[in-house]
Amino acid sequence: MPETLVLDGVGVRYGGVIALDAVSLAVAPGATLGLIGPNGAGKTTLINAVTGIAPLASGTIALGERRLNGLPPHRIARAGIARTYQNIRLFGALDVRTNLAAGAFAQPGAMSEEAARRLLERAGIPDLDLAALASALPYGDQRRLEIARALAAQPSILMLDEPAAGMNPAETARLVETIRAIANAGIGVLLIEHDMTLVRAACDHVVVLNFGEVLARGTPAEIARDPAVIEAYLGTTESIA
Amino acid sequence: MTFFVQFYAQHSRLLDEIGINALLALSLSVSLQAGQLALAQAGFAGIAAYVSAIASMQYHWPLFASILLAVACSTLVAALLAYPVRRLRGIFLAIATVGFGEIVRVIVNNLSITGGAEGLSGIPNDVNTGIIYGSLAVVAIALFGLARTKFALAVALTREDEAAARGVGVDTGLVRFASLALGGAIAGLAGALYAHAFYFLAPADFGFPRMEEILVWCVIGGVTSPIGAVAGAAFLSILPEIIRGLADFREITNGIILLVVILFAPSGLSVLWRARRATVPRDA
Amino acid sequence: MLAQQLVNGLFLGAVYALFAVGYTLVFGVLDILNLAHAAIYMIAAFTAYSLVAHGLPIGVAFVGGVILAGVVGILLDRIAFAPLRRRNAGTLVPLISSIGAAIIIGAIARGIYGIDERHFVEGGIDSPPIHLGPVTFTAVEALIFATAIVLMLVLSYVLRATTLGRNIRAVSQDRIAAALLGVNIERTIAATFFIASALGGAAGILTGLEYNSVSIDMAGSIELKGLAVIILGGMGSITGAVIGGFVIGAVETFAVAYGLSEWRDALTFGVMFVILVARPAGIFGARALRNA
Numbered sequence: 001m002p003e004t005l006v007l008d009g010v011g012v013r014y015g016g017v018i019a020l021d022a023v024s025l026a027v028a029p030g031a032t033l034g035l036i037g038p039n040g041a042g043k044t045t046l047i048n049a050v051t052g053i054a055p056l057a058s059g060t061i062a063l064g065e066r067r068l069n070g071l072p073p074h075r076i077a078r079a080g081i082a083r084t085y086q087n088i089r090l091f092g093a094l095d096v097r098t099n100l101a102a103g104a105f106a107q108p109g110a111m112s113e114e115a116a117r118r119l120l121e122r123a124g125i126p127d128l129d130l131a132a133l134a135s136a137l138p139y140g141d142q143r144r145l146e147i148a149r150a151l152a153a154q155p156s157i158l159m160l161d162e163p164a165a166g167m168n169p170a171e172t173a174r175l176v177e178t179i180r181a182i183a184n185a186g187i188g189v190l191l192i193e194h195d196m197t198l199v200r201a202a203c204d205h206v207v208v209l210n211f212g213e214v215l216a217r218g219t220p221a222e223i224a225r226d227p228a229v230i231e232a233y234l235g236t237t238e239s240i241a
Numbered sequence: 242m243t244f245f246v247q248f249y250a251q252h253s254r255l256l257d258e259i260g261i262n263a264l265l266a267l268s269l270s271v272s273l274q275a276g277q278l279a280l281a282q283a284g285f286a287g288i289a290a291y292v293s294a295i296a297s298m299q300y301h302w303p304l305f306a307s308i309l310l311a312v313a314c315s316t317l318v319a320a321l322l323a324y325p326v327r328r329l330r331g332i333f334l335a336i337a338t339v340g341f342g343e344i345v346r347v348i349v350n351n352l353s354i355t356g357g358a359e360g361l362s363g364i365p366n367d368v369n370t371g372i373i374y375g376s377l378a379v380v381a382i383a384l385f386g387l388a389r390t391k392f393a394l395a396v397a398l399t400r401e402d403e404a405a406a407r408g409v410g411v412d413t414g415l416v417r418f419a420s421l422a423l424g425g426a427i428a429g430l431a432g433a434l435y436a437h438a439f440y441f442l443a444p445a446d447f448g449f450p451r452m453e454e455i456l457v458w459c460v461i462g463g464v465t466s467p468i469g470a471v472a473g474a475a476f477l478s479i480l481p482e483i484i485r486g487l488a489d490f491r492e493i494t495n496g497i498i499l500l501v502v503i504l505f506a507p508s509g510l511s512v513l514w515r516a517r518r519a520t521v522p523r524d525a
Numbered sequence: 526m527l528a529q530q531l532v533n534g535l536f537l538g539a540v541y542a543l544f545a546v547g548y549t550l551v552f553g554v555l556d557i558l559n560l561a562h563a564a565i566y567m568i569a570a571f572t573a574y575s576l577v578a579h580g581l582p583i584g585v586a587f588v589g590g591v592i593l594a595g596v597v598g599i600l601l602d603r604i605a606f607a608p609l610r611r612r613n614a615g616t617l618v619p620l621i622s623s624i625g626a627a628i629i630i631g632a633i634a635r636g637i638y639g640i641d642e643r644h645f646v647e648g649g650i651d652s653p654p655i656h657l658g659p660v661t662f663t664a665v666e667a668l669i670f671a672t673a674i675v676l677m678l679v680l681s682y683v684l685r686a687t688t689l690g691r692n693i694r695a696v697s698q699d700r701i702a703a704a705l706l707g708v709n710i711e712r713t714i715a716a717t718f719f720i721a722s723a724l725g726g727a728a729g730i731l732t733g734l735e736y737n738s739v740s741i742d743m744a745g746s747i748e749l750k751g752l753a754v755i756i757l758g759g760m761g762s763i764t765g766a767v768i769g770g771f772v773i774g775a776v777e778t779f780a781v782a783y784g785l786s787e788w789r790d791a792l793t794f795g796v797m798f799v800i801l802v803a804r805p806a807g808i809f810g811a812r813a814l815r816n817a
Contacts, residue, residue, distance in 0.1 A: 051408060072414075073407040082408075089405040091398060102398050105391065106410035153409060278617055325802040331616060332558050332760075336752055337801040340794040343749055347791035449749060453624055460621050492635065496628030503622045504608050 002029030002186050003064030003080070005050070005157045010059035010069075012042070012049050012212075019045040020212045022059070027157055027188040032179060034203035034220065035192045038232060041209040043192045044086055047159045051083055052076040063156060078106045080156035084146040084163055086192075092135030096120075099134050099145060103152030111152070122185075123148035124178045140171055144178070151182070158182060159190040164198050176201040196220075208232070253370055255482060257438050260373035262474040264431035266458040267380060268424040270470035273459055275420040276400030278335040280452050281322060284342035285425045286432030287447030289315040291355050293433035294364045294442055299354070304367050304437060311433035312426055319425020323418045342452055350444040360443035361436075368437035376434060380427055384467055396420060400465065457495060461502050463511025472510045530782045531775070532660045538774020539673040540735065544728035544747060545754040545766035546677060547721035553761030554697040554717045556616050560623040561601055562725050563748035564630035569594035569726025570733035570743060571634055574643050583645070587672075587730050594726020598718040601626055607711070627744070635741055642740040650737050669731045676727055677767060680720065684763070693717055697761070750790075753797035759810020768808060 005027040012020040020042045027033045035043050048054035050061055052073035061069040068076050082103070091099050100119055101111045113130070120128050123144045128137070134145060143163055150158055160179070164172045172195060179202045183189050193199050199206060200220040208215040208229050216226045223229050249256070265286060272279040293311035296302040302310065326337050349355045356362075387393055398406035399416045406413050436442055455474075462473025477498075481491040502509050544566060551559045573590035577583055605622040652663040684690035692713045695703035704710050732747070733739040754773050758765025773793055780789040800807060 053404070072412075073404075074410050074412045077408055077410040085405070089402055089408075091401040091405065093401055094397065098394070098397075101394060102406075102409050105394065105398070149409070278620075325798075329801060329805065332620065333801055333805050335617075335620070336558075336756060337798055339749065339752070340798045340801070343794045344791050344798070347788060347794075351787045351791075450745070453628075456621065456624070457628075490632075493629055493632035496625045496632060499625035499628065500605060500622060503618060503625060504605075507614075507618070 002188075003066075003156045004028045005081070005188060005190070006060075006062045007046070007050070008060050008062075010046070010049055010061060011057040012045055012054050013057040014054075018212055019054070020049065023209070023212070023214055024059075025207050025214070025217070027190050029156065029186050029188045030183055031205070032183045032189040032191060032203045034199040034206040035190060035209065036194070036196075036199060036206060036223075037209035037215070040211075042212040043209055044161055045212075046209070047083055047161055047190070047192065050076070050157075050159065051081060077153065080153075081159070082150035082153045082155035082157070083159040084143070084150055084161055086161040086165070088142050088146055090134040090142055090146055090149070092133070094134060095130065096128055096132050096134060096137075096145060097130040099149050100152050103149035104154075106153060119148045119152050120145075122151055122178070122181065124174055139166055143167070147178070147182075151187075155187060157188045157190065159192075161192045162194065163191070164193060164195045169197070172198050173201075196224075200224075249370075252482075255478065256370050257373055259475050259478045260370065260377050261431050261435050261438065262455075262458065262478050263377055263471040264380060264427055264434070265455050266462070266470035266474035267384065267467055268426075268428035268431065269455050269459050270465075270467045271384075271420050271424045271427065273464050273470075274400060274467070275396045275416055276403070277417060277420065278331065279326075279338045279421055279424065280335050280456065281319070281338035281341050281421075282424055282428040282455060283447045283449070283452035284338075284345040285315040285319055285428035286435065287345055287349060287444070288318055289429035289432035290436040290442055290447065291349060291361070294361050294436040295354060297365050297437070298361065298363065304365070308430070308433040308437075311436075312429040315429025315432065316422055316426040319428075320418070320422045322425075323421045327414060327417065339449060339452070342447075342449060346444050346448045355444070356442075358444065360441065360446075362441045364436050364440040364442065366437060366440040368434050373434055373438060376430055380430065381471075388467075392416075392419070457499050461498060461509050463509035464507075466509075466511035468514070469509055469511035476510065526659075526782075528659045529661065530778050532662060533782075534775035534778035535771065536662065536666050536670050536735075536774075537778055538771035539670050540728050540731050540770075541747075541750065541754055541774050542767040542770025543673045543676060543731070544725055545751050545758065545770045546680060546763055547723075547725035547728070548751050549755045549758070549761060549763060549766040550680075550693075550717060550721040550724075552755070553763070554693060555606070555610075555619075555714065557606060557619040558616075558623070558752075558760075559601075559606075559721075560620060560748065561605070561627040561630060562623075562722070563744040563751065564627040564634075565594050565597050565601070565722045566725045566729035566732075566747055567739075567741065567744040568597065568630055568634055568729075570729035570739045571638055571643070572726075573730040574645060574733065574739045577645055578643075583734075587727070590730045591723045591727050594729070595719040595723035597630070598722025598725075599715050601722070602715060602718040607714075631741060631744060638741070640741060642738050644737050645734060645739070646737060650734070665734065669735055673728070673731060676724060680724065680763070683720070689713070689716055750793060753793045755807075756797045756800055756805075757807055759807030762807070762809035765807055765809035 007023055007025050010020055010023045023046060037043055045054055049056060052071055056069045060067060063079055066079060068079060091102055097116050100116045104111050116130055120126050125141055125144045128141060137145065147163065164175055167175065176198060179189060191203060203220055206220050206223050207217045208223055210232045215232055216223050216229050265282060268282045289311035292314045293307045296307035296310055322341055326334055329337055350358050395411045395416050398411050399413045403413050458473035458477055459470045461477065463469030477495060480494065506512060548562050551557055569590040572593045573586040576586035576589050605626045606619050609619050609622060650665055652665040654661050654663055684693060692708045695708055696710060696713050700710060729743065754769040755766050757772060758769025776792060776796065777789050780786060780792050
């Protein structure tokens with residue numbers, strides 16, 4: 001059953017540092033929400049808050065009717081939340097098929113070879129050798145394998161943390177297709193990215209974070225014109241044009 | 242036929258030792274496979290050995306019952322230990338469990354019921370090689386069965402990357418608890434058999450040097466391989482017999498083998514039978 | 526009575542602190558728990574004993590033993606740890622490597638000296654007692670205490686005020702940054718091992734003198750106790766090791782004084798266990814839990 005992920009007034013503190021301050025947003029099934037902002041704005045912290053790694057100082061996180069904040073990370077994962085990591089966290093010493101089986105850990109039954117192939121197709125790496133060691137794969141394939149692993153969990157919500165890092169424009173364009181297909185299948189996607197081409201092409205809406213607060217929200221075109229956003233990015237090498 | 246009878250008569254003690262050492266190695270391997278350097282198994286074995294011995298000697302329990310009681314005790318202690326150490330990782334877990342082992346040793350050393358520093362002697366010697374290898378077979382079959390389940394996958398994932406494992410829904414806390422408790426049970430079985438096979442116990446039998454030895458067996462066999470643990474235990478138990486003339490060099494040989502494995506062949510003996518791939522079975 | 530026990534605790538604690546300081550220095554700089562440290566402690570004591578047995582004065586024997594310990598430390602790093610650094614092996618693998626090295630060193634010592642206890646001076650060291658108010662101690666004990674303190678002060682000076690010390694601190698904080706700043710990493714690490722092992726060896730010789738006894742068992746008894754000290758003080762913290770050493774020395778002395786001598790070790794490890802569960806960083810440690 002497709003459910004919406006709702007963050008309401010979420011605050012996260014590390015010691016004295018406020019990492020997130022009263023952040024509210026929602027990811028609906030089938031929608032793709034972009035999350036952008038300068039480095040250190042709190043984007044990964046937000047994902048960590050949803051997955052239960054970072055405890056909330058305030059606010060709530062819910063998936064449909066179910067409250068997520070306060071649950072241990074493995075329960076949140078089982079509730080239908082899947083993610084990829086900024087620095088790839090595959091099970092490197094294990095092979096591709098086992099990594100996919102790992103993704104499906106909370107699903108009943110074993111993972112058949114066809115199911116594994118289908119996951120690889122959806123992630124855009126249909127010809128990957130199931131017996132290859134994950135750590136031996138080329139970088140781009142590793143990123144897509146992480147996506148495949150996340151899809152294996154049959155999640156309601158998929159959170160991608162800079163999946164295009166290190167990709168060239170052609171690969172990035174392919175990634176857009178992959179993400180659109182995932183959303184079309186009914187999954188709600190939260191996309192953290194620095195690459196604005198990807199964000200504009202893949203996301204319906206964007207939330208801009210700065211210093212842990214929501215700076216702006218709207219369509220990619222709207223926030224590209226937003227003066228507050230432009231000012232926040234001024235002086236950085238990231239172009240939002 | 243007479244060759245086998247003679248062989249057995251000459252080497253029965255060695256065979257018994259190998260069997261029990263294999264069990265001890267398996268008990269540590271279970272924790273190592275979950276990525277935990279939990280060095281408490283010698284302590285668990287010691288507790289079980291003494292419980293079993295006292296039950297037999299003082300309270301005249303039959304063998305099977307005393308072993309069962311001993312295993313229950315060691316498993317319970319392992320389960321209890323799992324709670325305070327649940328947040329410890331790496332070296333800190335190793336040190337805490339070593340500390341636990343030392344506390345057990347001192348307690349055993351000071352109680353009169355355990356015979357104190359002099360230990361216990363005259364334990365009924367009613368465990369023979371058959372019982373030892375029968376127990377080893379039961380444990381091996383049980384572990385082999387477990388290896389085909391999702392629990393085995395959970396263990397491997399917990400070992401490889403605990404945070405990512407949680408991210409796919411693995412309850413890593415439960416995995417760590419279960420592996421420690423399981424190790425406690427297997428070590429307890431080894432300890433109880435030890436008491437009845439060698440009919441003499443001293444506190445030093447299950448102290449840190451013994452724990453180091455068990456670790457060496459597992460490392461040499463291949464840290465994440467249960468078969469390796471057994472192979473390592475067998476290999477190092479037999480080695481001094483093979484190089485009988487170099488009996489004085491047994492200790493230094495152990496040390497050199499350990500260094501050689503760590504430096505040049507980190508997968509240990511397991512490299513002999515393992516493909517360099519995932520060890521998790523296809524149908525998990 | 527209390528004052529006497531305090532003094533006894535101080536004397537015992539000083540040597541524990543000296544041993545622990547070397548232990549923690551290696552951990553602080555390299556994240557390695559060197560379980561061969563106790564073996565070096567032991568072999569230095571044996572070396573000093575041999576030198577004395579060959580007629581050399583104790584001062585010379587002390588220096589000889591300390592230097593040998595330092596050299597063994599450098600060799601230990603070259604053989605057992607440096608290759609692992611090159612292949613980025615993590616922190617648990619060197620631990621096991623150090624166990625192998627400890628076994629080898631122990632076996633060599635056993636081969637040369639056997640399992641019997643050796644004595645620096647047959648029949649006991651003759652040292653007149655000194656009375657200072659309510660406390661009594663011997664000149665030898667005072668000398669041992671003073672030596673330990675002096676060595677720790679020298680270490681403190683080296684770390685704070687010399688180029689080498691600055692390099693060591695840089696490497697311990699951030700190896701890559703230190704390399705970028707031009708620090709010769711391998712040479713600094715070698716120096717760290719020399720210093721740490723030399724201090725550990727000094728502790729061994731002083732312990733041997735204190736009890737007029739050197740045996741292979743020395744390694745076993747100090748090895749785990751040293752762990753308790755550095756856990757209490759905080760792994761990687763020199764100050765912590767010193768304070769931890771004195772605290773454990775005091776705990777043990779008072780345990781014996783109040784009739785709990787058989788439970789002494791259980792007390793020490795109980796304290797250690799509680800620290801690990803409640804505050805793994807110890808008193809001064811910056812490194813808390815290491816997550817898998």
